[in-house]
Amino acid sequence: MSNQQTRTTARLREMILNGAFAPGERITESALASALGVSRTPVRLSLSVLEREGLVSSEPNRGFRVEAYSIGDISDAIDVRGTLEGMAARLVAEDGLAPHTAAALEDCLEIGERIIAKRAITPGDASDFGEMNGRFHKTIIEACNNKALENGLDLTHKMPFVEPAVIAIHDTIDGQQQMMVAQHQHRLIFDALENGEGARAEALMREHANVSKQALNVIGASIESGEHSAPPSLRLVTS
Amino acid sequence: MSNQQTRTTARLREMILNGAFAPGERITESALASALGVSRTPVRLSLSVLEREGLVSSEPNRGFRVEAYSIGDISDAIDVRGTLEGMAARLVAEDGLAPHTAAALEDCLEIGERIIAKRAITPGDASDFGEMNGRFHKTIIEACNNKALENGLDLTHKMPFVEPAVIAIHDTIDGQQQMMVAQHQHRLIFDALENGEGARAEALMREHANVSKQALNVIGASIESGEHSAPPSLRLVTS
DNA sequence: CGCCTAAATATTGTATGCAATATCCTGGTC
DNA sequence: GACCAGGATATTGCATACAATATTTAGGCG
Incomplete structure (x- = not known):
């Protein structure tokens, strides 16, 4: 384009x-x-x-x-993302984790580990974590070589807050906790992929998407309470 | 448009x-x-x-x-459809089957029953069955009220042979068998939906998509053997 | 006063024109 | 002969113009 x-x-x-x-x-x-x-x-x-x-x-x-458009629609899109990413994880586990895919994922795990290990987490750290998270997911998706799957996920990513990278935008306690949970889930997912546990990888990946839903709730609540002004693409959550 | x-x-x-x-x-x-x-x-x-x-x-x-484009891509798209429709079935089962949804599905079941009951199946019957099959799936999908899910499925349907309605285009033994299998699966899916068995509905629906894959294989084989001339949208399967 | 009808207006759908960019071709150099 | 530079050609991206279609408005009728 x-x-x-x-x-x-x-x-x-x-x-x-x-x-x-x-x-x-x-x-x-x-x-x-x-x-x-x-x-x-x-x-x-x-x-x-x-x-x-x-x-x-x-x-x-x-x-x-x-089109009429609610916060529920975003939540629904996150569900779809979780389902499709779960499928992706299962496929990767079943087909066997290719070495370069494993390496890319391990790199993500290590970066996450370093960020989590810090005592004070800066906004920059949160942003780095989001970038890493996006790459973790992207790596798994692309490892499938399934065009329809990629197209479907691309569609969901067009909605605000659905893309994995928007996790943990806030420097709040909630944000920190979400990062730690996400990192832990990444480790479990990697373990499942490595061991060829398709069903487990799928279930974990699906559950993992709920982190985004929690983030969505946090943002929605903070806007409704007037605590934050709504940055672009956020005003809709109040409607 | x-x-x-x-x-x-x-x-x-x-x-x-x-x-x-x-x-x-x-x-x-x-x-x-x-x-x-x-x-x-x-x-x-x-x-x-x-x-x-x-x-x-x-x-x-x-x-x-x-884009380069193979029969494997179609098969992949059918996988995606199966996964998303599985999600749809689970949602419907979990949220409870609304009366009008149940009625629409029962109507589909009855039509299928009547077609299957016949001894000789005409091309018209096969076409009716395809129409019914499309409606069965559409009913479940729309019952979710999940826009992202519908959008994602619409995307997969743009590929040839992926849309549920193209099941059983041939009047061959394979076609008949596929119709009977599909009808049986419809009954099971309905049962799971009615009883709120989300996981079962999801698994059944996923497996159900494989009927389309089998149809794809039959068509692919018959074209390769030169048995059939390729109607529009079919030549690609030979590449 | 409400409702139908038809002209006036607005809006979409398509074609075309022009500037910006990419691609190709030609000629020269090493 | 292979490679590079520079102009010629082709193609895209955008703007605009015009026809087809909807929508609105005004007027007449019951």
């Missing part, structure tokens, strides 16, 4: 997730185009992308509407 | 699945547009849709290429 195109899609996605449109509201392409300072062409493309992500819907000759 | 737009996408998808392009071949929009008798605009839109389906890929300013 081209540069301008990508930016327009990202901006539009953020607008929708931020609640810039009422649920069910019709989107007129020309208005949106002038609002974003581009022509209708990239807007149209973007809307079609977002339709695939389920953020808008369209009818022939009648344009696009924004 | 508009009419012309939809047709172009469908034609293009069929062309790619039929092997009209070599794997990795670059697609020039203008050539394709004139070949299809439309302008570049709908072609561009269509290519972007197909990119999300994984049939083509794109790089900024460098256009689209068709």
Whole structure:
């Protein structure tokens, strides 16, 4: 995808997730185009992308509407991610853990270990942990060589808070605890993969996705209590 | 989606699945547009849709290429469908089978029963069975009210032979047997749903997807042996 | 006053044009 | 002969124009 195109899609996605449109509201392409300072062409493309992500819907000759959208939908998407990643883990375990995959995962484990071992955890650490977490998951997914699986997971990742990397954004106690739990689960998952325990790997991976759900709850609660201002892509959780 | 737009996408998808392009071949929009008798605009839109389906890929300013694509990829997509539908079945069982859902499923069971009971099965029966099968699956999926799940499954359905309705296209012994197996599995799945047996429903539904895989194998074999000419969307299985 | 009808308006769907970028071809150099 | 530079060509990305289709509005009728 081209540069301008990508930016327009990202901006539009953020607008929708931020609640810039009422649920069910019709989107007129020309208005949106002038609002974003581009022509209708990239807007149209973007809307079609977002339709695939389920953020808008369209009818022939009648344009696009924004879909109603709740925090429950995000939670549902996390469930789907957990299920698909569980499948991925099972496949990897059953097919045998390839050496370079094992090495990549062990690298992730080691990084996590170092972060957890620290007494005081800085925001930078949390961000590093998130990056590592994303890589851990990505490594397992790509090890499957299953295009349909990757496509399906890519779809879920388009929703806010669903991608594994957004774990533990806060420097709160909850965030620390979630990191420690996640790290522990990573170790167990790796063990299952190494030993070819498919069913166990699947179950662990599924459960692992609940960490993201907990993070989602923490964020939702902190916003509702007015404790935090809502950064981009967060306002929707209050609706 | 508009009419012309939809047709172009469908034609293009069929062309790619039929092997009209070599794997990795670059697609020039203008050539394709004139070949299809439309302008570049709908072609561009269509290519972007197909990119999300994984049939083509794109790089900024460098256009689209068709993705290499094998029968294994279809099989993989069926696995993903089985996993997601298994999740759907589990959710329905856990949340409790709503009366109207149960009624719709029972209707499907009855139709299947009537078809199976016949001694000689006509092509029309096979087609009816496929339609019923599609409805059975759709009913369970929609009963979840999980958008991400529906979106993910929609994605897999874009691949040929993955959608449940394409079961048992042949009037062969294999086709009959597959219908009977599918019908039996439907009964078991319904039983599990009715009794709230989530894990059982999930396992059954997952296994149920293998019927599609068997059908895929039958079709693949019959084409390789030259026994059948390849209808649209079938030539790819020989590659 | 409500409802139907039809013109006026707005919006989408498609085609086309132009600038930016990539690809290819030609000629030269080592 | 292989490799590199630079211009010619082709292709993409975006904007705009126009036709087809929806939506709105105004007016007439019961």
